[in-house]
Amino acid sequence: MGWRLGALYGPAVYGVSAASVAVPAVADGLHTAPATAVWILTIHALGLGVGAAVAGRATDVWGPRSVLTLGAVLLAAGTMLCAVATALVVAVAGRALLATGSGAMTATALTLAAGQPSSQRPAVLARLGAAMALFSATAPLAGALAVATSWKTALVLPALSLTAIPLCWPLAQSRRALPARVDWAGAGLLVVTAAGLLLTIQSATLHFPPLPVLGLFTGTCALAILLNQHRRRHPEGFLPAVTSQRPFVLAGLAGAGIYGGLFGCVFAVPQMLTHLGYTAQSIGLLLVPGAIVAAAAARLAGHATADVTRRRVLAATSALFSASLLLAAWDQQPVTLICATTAGFAAFAIAQTTLTAAITAHIAPRQRGGALGPLNLMFFIGGALGAATCSALWQPWGLPAALATMAALPAVSAAAARAALREPQRGS
Template sequence: MVDILISYAIYICPSPPARPSSDRGEEVYISSPNPQGMCEAESKSSVLFIATVAAFLPAFANSAINVALPPIGVEFGMDAVLLGWVVTSHLLAMAVFMVPLGRAADIWGRKRFFTLGMGIFAASSLFCAFPSSGSALIFFRLFQGMASAMIFGTAVALLTSVFPPGERGRALGINVTAVYLGLSLGPFLGGILTSYLGWRSIFLVNVPLGAWVVLLTLRRLEGEWVEAAGERFDWLGSSIYALALISTVYGLTSLPSAAGAGFLALGLLGLLAFGLVELRSRSPVLNVRLFRDNRVFALSNLAALINYGATFAVAFVLTLYLQTVKGLSPLAAGFVLASQPAVQAVLSPWAGRLSDRIEAQVVASAGMGFVAAGLLLLALGLDGETGLGFIVAVLALLGLGFAFFSSPNTNAIMSSVEKRDYGVASGMVGTMRSIGMMASMAIAMTFLSIFMGRVQVTPEVYPQFLEAVTAVLSVFFVLCVLGIFASLARGKVRRGE
């Protein structure tokens, strides 16, 4: 699949002119920060606007689908664990394709892979709107996740390419704001769409918007960004990486069964083999030496992995809780869930600017502390009688923590590497997010399976469901505390160029 996408991307988007490289003595593509001959400020604005709009769409789709899960479950007869795969399938595809396609974009052009990703996103959204079964929906969500990988794996790299270190935090903060604005509006607009137009409308709105971004990109950005031109693509490493990751995720989501433990062990061994292969590769798909030799890069990515692993499934379990135990409509549940990403969307640009002045280990660690406090409050206070005001207040606290963590941590990762690794670093940001989200969903689905079994959430199992939610939130709190130490240990950022 990866080789087909790469071949198609190269075919539909011709390369810019080549020139000899004075430092490597080989032909490389011209990296153009000024498409269409625009001034530098206008070029930056164009890239920022397009990357920001693109960041909004997958985030909106992922957030909006949460409030539509109960109606989808009723229509297709899906239990809570299978509904989790509607979310997890998208994340799995993102994780599998993020790094290989981010590396391919470094070699053959970030703009062309970004454009292709937006096109696939729009097309796959159309198919997701009309599945014949729950299994078909999960299948089409895989393609939507692959497209999201192409978008996220290149958008941050494009921003990092055109914004210098002193301005990068602000740009990345705006980009993160778009992500969490999508997450904010997702529950609200998703609730409206599901209540009045049905859950299929959540996917249909992405079709014209995705097509518009494609046209905007082709019209406004005529240059190309290729920092690793002439290097070889690592097909062997990419294949091992994909198979190992699929086995690991399937194993996690199949626990506590013996088969799940077996797949998990096989996947972890595959990831170890991947690391050994990449250390010997002359042009690795993932420069694992960055993890070995770059402490800021390694620990910042670890902090991101823990943060997303400890938080993503909160929305999943809360949407089930609000629409079953509390009996709220999808629209009302969306209002409640929107409080967390709304706070984050407002504060992320400011947190990003702050990370240009204050070390990320301080700002991001404080954010992780706020998140840990919010998770502890939910774990201790959530039951059948919990008031909505308490839930909204805690979600707002989580939003504050996410804002202080996400933008500074992303800025730290991207500023700790050289330009030729921007695509891989951008892909790694998305990969840590995707793997963390999948781990979060795996933890939630495992506890739901242990406490409830493979049944739909009905009044008969509400006590077991609440026990599972409390266990999930408790595990998330412990993970978040560990994340604080990882964030503090990263040290000062080396501003790459």
């Protein structure tokens, strides 16, 4: 079951890591500057995070099959738009639909995994994490192979989730919708707040002038305050009360640090290997063994049932990832660069498995989607922060220094993971 859900979730990773290989080809094909073509990556990070947050609660309200159907429609529509795109605005619109559809797939996959009985949940999440590691590690190779066919092919790789829907449909058993009204105001506030935060993070990469950045930041802060006030007034609304609790916030920070370190690493390491004379295809092949190691690590971590064991494994893996980034930035040899990405893939898989299981244990079944959506939104925001920071520091500091800076993110994760999993788990 975990592998099937991983096949549903995994292609979402290709939306950024694989598509980044295609940015120069997209710029040529659409007759625009590479800096402008970066919008195809930015819109995916934005749509994926927002889509996952909204779809998470939608699985609670309408059921997973309805969300799967909507996600499939969005993926198909986005694929068709990208296929006929002759202008950047059309390609960006198609990518926005693809990203939102991918968000629906990720939310459904995690909700279905978290909804398994407590005796089966760790094994299912371990397989899901292993599948995520495989998709993450093969993303650069998939992007390189897709670009060899067409840059449009590289843009629509997230649509591969459609192939997993028949496998996952029986798992998404129909159920009665919740009788409560949908908190559309809460959903809207969450969407615009998340969009503002992600655009603020990406503002340096997108070369926004200082004044609009200040206005964007100020507006996002105001929206966040409104969202928090709305959540307090509507505890049964779009954001469940658990999202304000300390374990949830710390788990979100732990995951965000891992995602940020990995996204920054996946951005910098291929560039550094290219400077050493490796081609895009050879770089992709070099990263594949790391996927196997990470998948095995996720499976082993999934067999740990004790909370203290999971806490130690995640904290140790995060610390190892941080140290490997520092070593790779200092040594800059192929073996150290590959080891850093391997540690990142392993930390990524273990974090997804461990943090999802820990938070799920504290949430009522009918609120799990609503909590896991915002949790993964925090993860994706961390990923966007890591990639944007690494990109912004590339020119003034150089890639080695930018990669060394990324080591701070998993280091924070190691500390947050210990605190997030400190309390004994309750319920199932």
